[in-house]
Amino acid sequence: MRYVRTMNNYDTFANYYDSVVGQREEIAVLLHTLLKGFAPKAKTLLELGCGSGSMLKVLTKHYEATGIDQSARMISLARKKAPRAKVSVGDITDFNLKKRFDAVICPFDTINHVTSFAAWKRVFTNAHAHLNPNGVFIFDVNTEAKMERYRTEPAFAEILKNETSIVDVQRVRRYRYKVNLKLFKREKGDLFRHHELLIPEIVVPTPQIVKELAKYFRRVSLFDPDRKKPTDETEELFFICQQPR
Numbered sequence: 001m002r003y004v005r006t007m008n009n010y011d012t013f014a015n016y017y018d019s020v021v022g023q024r025e026e027i028a029v030l031l032h033t034l035l036k037g038f039a040p041k042a043k044t045l046l047e048l049g050c051g052s053g054s055m056l057k058v059l060t061k062h063y064e065a066t067g068i069d070q071s072a073r074m075i076s077l078a079r080k081k082a083p084r085a086k087v088s089v090g091d092i093t094d095f096n097l098k099k100r101f102d103a104v105i106c107p108f109d110t111i112n113h114v115t116s117f118a119a120w121k122r123v124f125t126n127a128h129a130h131l132n133p134n135g136v137f138i139f140d141v142n143t144e145a146k147m148e149r150y151r152t153e154p155a156f157a158e159i160l161k162n163e164t165s166i167v168d169v170q171r172v173r174r175y176r177y178k179v180n181l182k183l184f185k186r187e188k189g190d191l192f193r194h195h196e197l198l199i200p201e202i203v204v205p206t207p208q209i210v211k212e213l214a215k216y217f218r219r220v221s222l223f224d225p226d227r228k229k230p231t232d233e234t235e236e237l238f239f240i241c242q243q244p245r
């Protein structure tokens with residue numbers, strides 16, 4: 001039987017993704033700091049939506065790490081970038097690895113890519129089902145404040161010698177956005193080729209997320225990326241979920 005794998009947006013853009021967003025080692029370091037603080041004994045870790053493996057590359061230095069992602073192309077990049085991690089294609093709203101972990105993480109606004117709150121609940125159910133009794137689930141979200149700033153400000157571009165990237169956000173309706181990553185890559189001379197990724201994202205009000213998480217975890221803490229208490233202006237919010245029920 002022939003196995004046909006469908007391509008998604010990330011598949012076609014995978015080779016250019018890191019050029020637009022960078023390696024973001026500082027986020028991996030922040031995740032490690034949070035893990036050391038909230039799950040000091042953790043040895044095993046699962047990343048949901050591991051992409052091209054930028055977080056796993058750093059975290060495999062400290063943990064026995066596993067990753068899943070729905071994009072086969074991103075997974076093949078992750079295999080090269082983080083060879084010590086066990087990575088496979090999978091849907092974070094519907095998976096069963098038949099294994100439990102000390103930590104489950106879902107960083108870099110991956111959960112915003114899941115476009116209904118009913119499906120977020122399935123991610124929470126799956127994260128919870130894959131955690132050991134003292135495990136911790138850490139994820140971050142883009143807030144409405146961030147998406148509104150991005151969509152109301154003019155798009156910004158990073159112009160380098162051989163490539164230019166542009167990130168732009170449009171609002172479809174309240175809480176629903178389209179994030180557009182464009183990369184113009186020099187092909188020869190003054191000729192650049194245009195590659196593009198369009199990501200539908202949703203935002204969910206924080207109290208609604210916290211209320212849902214309380215069904216799965218006894219303790220939920222919120223931080224901004226500087227590990228300060230979030231305000232209404234916070235643009236990226238980290239949820240640290242402990243004591244699985």
Ligand SMILES: C[S@@+](CC[C@H](N)C(=O)[O-])C[C@H]1O[C@@H](n2cnc3c(N)ncnc32)[C@H](O)[C@@H]1O
Nearest residue numbers: 010049050051054069070071091092108110113
């Ligand atoms: C913003 S990237 C983050 C990648 C990685 N966590 C990082 O920090 O570099 C989001 C990733 O989530 C994946 N993704 C989105 N929805 C998914 C789903 N339902 N199941 C599995 N992966 C998903 C995409 O394919 C993409 O690789």
